[in-house]
Amino acid sequence: MSDTRAHRRYRSQEWFDNPNNPGMTALYLERYQNQTFTRGELQSGRPIIGIANTGSDLAPCNKIHVFLMDRIKAGIRDAGGIPMEFPVHPIQETGKRPTAALDRNLAYLSLVEVLHGYPIDGVVLTTGCDKTTPAMLMGAATVDIPAIALNGGPMLDGWWQGRRAGSGTIIWESRRLLAEGKIDYEEFMDRACASAPSLGHCNTMGTASTMNALAEALGMTLPGSSAIPAPFRERMEMAFATGARAVGMVNEDLKPSRILTRAAFENAIRVNTAIGGSTNAPPHLQAIARHAGVSLDVTDWEVIGHALPLLVNMQPAGSYLGESFYRAGGVPAVMGELLAAGHLDGQAMTASGKPVSEALGSARSLDRDVIRPVDDPLRDNAGFLVLSGNLFDSALMKTSVISDDFRARFLKDGVFEARAVVFEGPEDYHNRINDASLGIDETSILFIRNVGCVGYPGSAEVVNMQPPDALIQAGIRHLPTVGDGRQSGTSESPSILNASPEAVVGGGLALLQTGDPVRLDLNAGTLDCTIAADEWRARRAAWTPPDLEHQTPWQEIYRTHVGQLAQGGCLELATAYQRIARVLPRD
Numbered sequence: 001m002s003d004t005r006a007h008r009r010y011r012s013q014e015w016f017d018n019p020n021n022p023g024m025t026a027l028y029l030e031r032y033q034n035q036t037f038t039r040g041e042l043q044s045g046r047p048i049i050g051i052a053n054t055g056s057d058l059a060p061c062n063k064i065h066v067f068l069m070d071r072i073k074a075g076i077r078d079a080g081g082i083p084m085e086f087p088v089h090p091i092q093e094t095g096k097r098p099t100a101a102l103d104r105n106l107a108y109l110s111l112v113e114v115l116h117g118y119p120i121d122g123v124v125l126t127t128g129c130d131k132t133t134p135a136m137l138m139g140a141a142t143v144d145i146p147a148i149a150l151n152g153g154p155m156l157d158g159w160w161q162g163r164r165a166g167s168g169t170i171i172w173e174s175r176r177l178l179a180e181g182k183i184d185y186e187e188f189m190d191r192a193c194a195s196a197p198s199l200g201h202c203n204t205m206g207t208a209s210t211m212n213a214l215a216e217a218l219g220m221t222l223p224g225s226s227a228i229p230a231p232f233r234e235r236m237e238m239a240f241a242t243g244a245r246a247v248g249m250v251n252e253d254l255k256p257s258r259i260l261t262r263a264a265f266e267n268a269i270r271v272n273t274a275i276g277g278s279t280n281a282p283p284h285l286q287a288i289a290r291h292a293g294v295s296l297d298v299t300d301w302e303v304i305g306h307a308l309p310l311l312v313n314m315q316p317a318g319s320y321l322g323e324s325f326y327r328a329g330g331v332p333a334v335m336g337e338l339l340a341a342g343h344l345d346g347q348a349m350t351a352s353g354k355p356v357s358e359a360l361g362s363a364r365s366l367d368r369d370v371i372r373p374v375d376d377p378l379r380d381n382a383g384f385l386v387l388s389g390n391l392f393d394s395a396l397m398k399t400s401v402i403s404d405d406f407r408a409r410f411l412k413d414g415v416f417e418a419r420a421v422v423f424e425g426p427e428d429y430h431n432r433i434n435d436a437s438l439g440i441d442e443t444s445i446l447f448i449r450n451v452g453c454v455g456y457p458g459s460a461e462v463v464n465m466q467p468p469d470a471l472i473q474a475g476i477r478h479l480p481t482v483g484d485g486r487q488s489g490t491s492e493s494p495s496i497l498n499a500s501p502e503a504v505v506g507g508g509l510a511l512l513q514t515g516d517p518v519r520l521d522l523n524a525g526t527l528d529c530t531i532a533a534d535e536w537r538a539r540r541a542a543w544t545p546p547d548l549e550h551q552t553p554w555q556e557i558y559r560t561h562v563g564q565l566a567q568g569g570c571l572e573l574a575t576a577y578q579r580i581a582r583v584l585p586r587d
């Protein structure tokens with residue numbers, strides 16, 4: 001155990017050991033002593049390490065943290081710190097209506113208040129399910145006290161009839177089989193449950209595994225932390241090591257501002273391409289960058305990330321799941337391959353206290369079928385394209401999931417001239433998709449609007465719309481789809497999504513009508529409605545913003561302050577608050 005008492009005065013001592021204000025000190029001490037802490041401990045001059053617990057019965061993807069808590073606390077104690085666990089507002093991707101995306105900024109706000117207003121010197125951020133990871137990193141960036149992330153790990157691999165059944169991905173596949181009449185409702189449910197065999201988060205390279213891989217790529221975890229499956233012994237060892245490391249970070253004053261640099265974000269974008277990461281990564285990484293005060297633009301995803309290769313053979317872009325990814329070396333192996341090929345900045349600092357190159361050591365792929373080398377990838381130019389045009393200023397397209405069949409059918413020479421079919425939201429889509437009078441065929445592009453941050457509210461994962469049943473039965477499994485919402489990171493649909501600005505704030509999507517001609521040009525990076533310019537201007541002049549109906553107070557607050565997905569979907573006013581731990585709150 002390292003002796004930390006010789007160190008500078010900790011932030012928490014302003015609460016628990018302040019002779020200048022005995023009245024307040026007494027009030028702080030007596031109530032924290034009535035549980036498990038003694039005055040001796042609280043005045044021992046040791047750092048207090050908060051543990052932000054995102055697990056609960058309402059947050060099953062992160063529930064394992066309830067069981068990891070003992071090991072995190074043991075690690076903190078072993079290194080000379082005092083652990084104090086606290087709950088985080090649940091953000092459960094599949095359980096929260098209308099969408100967990102609405103709650104990312106709420107959990108962020110709440111974490112900022114906790115870290116700022118309580119006697120905490122450093123923090124272990126437990127992460128896992130999609131939005132829990134960005135919410136925790138955004139909060140740590142705003143407050144800027146030493147912080148380290150620990151995810152709960154993916155579930156074990158799911159299996160169905162001898163084949164890997166991946167989180168989410170099996171839902172999209174089964175949804176098509178149901179439409180084709182090949183399975184019934186009972187089998188649909190059985191297939192879905194087969195993908196979730198243990199505690200943990202999604203076992204595909206969906207948003208959860210993506211964001212935790214990016215937390216590691218940013219340097220905010222210990223190396224090798226993110227890919228360990230939830231039930232593995234190594235997960236408990238990592239919990240212990242992470243708790244211990246948090247104490248070291250406090251003593252070294254290693255704060256997020258030294259880790260979350262522009263170089264770290266560029267590394268994360270490159271890793272995202274190599275892992276076939278989720279289309280939710282750009283708004284989340286953008287939000288973390290803005291709260292960290294780092295300038296990052298949505299176009300950086302194409303400039304920095306597009307020309308890189310896909311290395312990780314994991315669903316939805318490939319075939320394996322989390323167990324194989326871990327055994328092949330996980331994120332350090334991916335980063336090791338990228339670093340060896342000159343695609344990473346090895347000098348970026350990490351939570352380990354070492355720069356990336358040192359932290360990685362000699363890590364390389366241990367199974368070249370699961371993690372490919374850079375010179376033999378699964379796919380070249382596998383990053384996102386950032387499109388623009390008269391329908392939006394920016395939208396993303398994930399190229400690593402575009403099948404050869406889809407390319408051949410829709411993207412001859414990268415250009416697709418089509419007829420727009422427009423849905424006003426997911427309810428409208430479900431009600432009308434099989435309506436024959438819409439005339440949806442192979443020359444159609446499906447659009448969905450009013451599903452962005454302000455419109456939904458929160459931005460919904462609904463852009464991966466399935467074609468009408470009749471088209472699926474004729475063998476057309478995907479049509480190009482476009483929208484101002486998002487899609488699940490587990491989807492293999494090559495949608496054009498996160499369109500910003502969204503329709504309800506006056507983005508061009510608002511002016512589109514079913515039957516309009518549209519032109520997608522992947523070479524030029526554009527998608528445009530090609531009706532006459534004066535007709536477009538007339539529609540613009542006639543447009544009025546819709547009335548939005550709020551169901552909760554938070555929905556109204558969120559809609560009043562949220563920005564667009566291209567800028568991270570942040571509470572805009574919150575981005576002005578930077579490194580706020582520099583000033584203590586009043587007694």
Ligand code: FES
Pocket residue numbers: 061092093094128129130167200201202206208
């Ligand atoms: Fe929570 Fe995927 S739904 S991790």
Ligand code: MG
Pocket residue numbers: 093130207461487488489
């Ligand atoms: Mg999701």
